[in-house]
Amino acid sequence: MDTLVEIQDVTKVINGRTIIDSVSFEVKKGEVFGFLGPNGAGKTTTIRMLVGLISITSGDIKVLGSSISTDFEKAVSQIGAIVENPEMYKFLTGYQNLIHYARMSKGVTKEKIDETVELVGLVDRIHDKVRTYSLGMRQRLGLAQCLLHDPQILILDEPTNGLDPAGIREIRDHLRMLARERGMAVIVSSHLLSEMEMMCDRIGIIQNGKLIDVQHISDFVQGKEKVYEAEVDDPAKAQRLLKNKYPELPVQITENRMLLPLVRDSIPEMIKDFVQADIKIFAVREVTKTLEDRFLEVTEYKGGAEHDRTDSK
Amino acid sequence: MTGLIQNEWMKVFRRPGTYVMIGLLLIMTTVAGAFIKYQESGGTVPDNAEWKRGLQTQNESYKKQLEEMGETVPRDMKEQYQREIALNEYRILHDISPNEEYSVWGFVSDTSQLIEFAGLFTIIIAGGIVASEFSWGTIKLLLIRPLKRVKILGAKYITVILFGLMLLAVLFGYSALLGGLLFGFPEKAVPYLYYYNGTVEEQSMGFHLIAYYGLKSINMLMLATMAFMISAVFRNSSLAIGLSLFLMFMGGQVTRLIAMKYDWAKYSLFANTDLLQYFEGVPMVQGMTLGFSIIMIAVYFLLFQALAFYVFNKRDVSA
């Protein structure tokens, strides 16, 4: 797969404060890249640099090989973007807004505008003033505005902000379709974690202006070793047993459950030991971590206490 | 570029405020027309056959006053008298009566006072055209197009100027139309007389009025350019409009006051925007010439533009 966007060691300093600190990642064709971070982490700032709204203090951003700072027009012609909310001219109709943006790119025909309106499902209301639109309609119009000039890269800052579940689902389906069928590279930022899980192929976590992790979504959610939960009648006894066998294993006990970070292959062995020691086993199950768990773990507890949680799902 | 100007034009004309401005301009012209018509119907200009004698006595009294005062006469008063004397002598010599009927030309000339309002409206548009994009938040979508920022700002400036010219054209056209209807066209073409560099020249009335409008609108276009600059630099339309309007109403007065004491007042923008002073009046500061004023206007213009474009191009957009 070819790389469409390269962010190379980008730093942004505003008034002596380092807001983005040496961030590097790349996004490939056909991929949905999630940009995840808590409020004030620097997602919007990074996106602003990506589309050339603010300057880059050091480092570079390349879009299909063209630098956004030295070759702005060429680079940005391949980008469709919404930065924060999709603010449109409220006193114009949706259609007039699209005409406005169409005039600013080369070769956007009337047919293309109509086709885009159809794609985002705004045919009924496109000739109404934007002032009368609901938030969801504005998001759709924002998306239409991004797609007019057939860019290869789509950048959306919190595209699901303020949408209802149906709207969120629709945006998600759109984005996946655009990545799969048109081979676009899509970058979305969000702090809606469950969202990202369903929408993205890869995820970059940003916190305090630093990119702390970039992982495939499945790797990310699972981490390297899995956690199993065992429900037994005498956890203390079970723990002693395990301690003998795996002295290093950090076992956590809560009432009658134990959390065990183990590799899958050692599970049957453990059950056998328990049965022989006359410990009653009610259940052993794999704990699937949600993105939220992982996210909080990576951002807040990074390097701190291990999986200290009792419930799963 | 035409696409960009079309865009800006659309954004100006899709807002109701713009029509209110044009409407006000038309209403004010109409009211002025109705008022003058009402006054005029009281009596017509007396056909004074003795006008030559009248002008002659007037000239004599001017000359006498100048002689009596000698060295103490203020410079501008002296130049004013000399001008009157030259014009009167020219009229007597070429048999051009000052008692012409009030006609369409008089009306168009009178309504040129309303250029101030055209200026005010142009300043309002100029002050908002960049700053509004920031306050609406639309600047973010505007600047992520494959176009240099300079082009986008250039299109906005051109739109401001086109809007100003349109208001002037509306004012001129409507005044001529209304004046023609209310007061009629003069039977014989009366030339306009102007005094420049010590000599009197004749000019056709239509040409004179267009030139008159052109010269009078320099002030308004420069103030609009300033409002545009403030709008682009400070992203604040109230500041841009407020400051420009304040200077529009006060700039000339203040400069005149300073000019009474200090020579450097001639470097103020407002000492120079009124080019009519070289044709119909007395320069604000002695020694100022038409060429000097044109250079000063150009310098201010370039300064405003350089500031606007430099800041807009460099700016981090985080609205």
Ligand SMILES: Nc1ncnc2c1ncn2[C@@H]1O[C@H](COP(=O)(O)OP(=O)(O)OP(=O)(O)O)[C@@H](O)[C@H]1O
């Ligand atoms: N123009 C600016 N001047 C000073 N500080 C700024 C500026 N823009 C952003 N910041 C700071 O940079 C940090 C990152 O802001 P940014 O808007 O990128 O966060 P974000 O990840 O998009 O947050 P959110 O999830 O709330 O949208 C914040 O601490 C913010 O205060």
Ligand SMILES: [Mg+2]
């Ligand atoms: Mg943000």
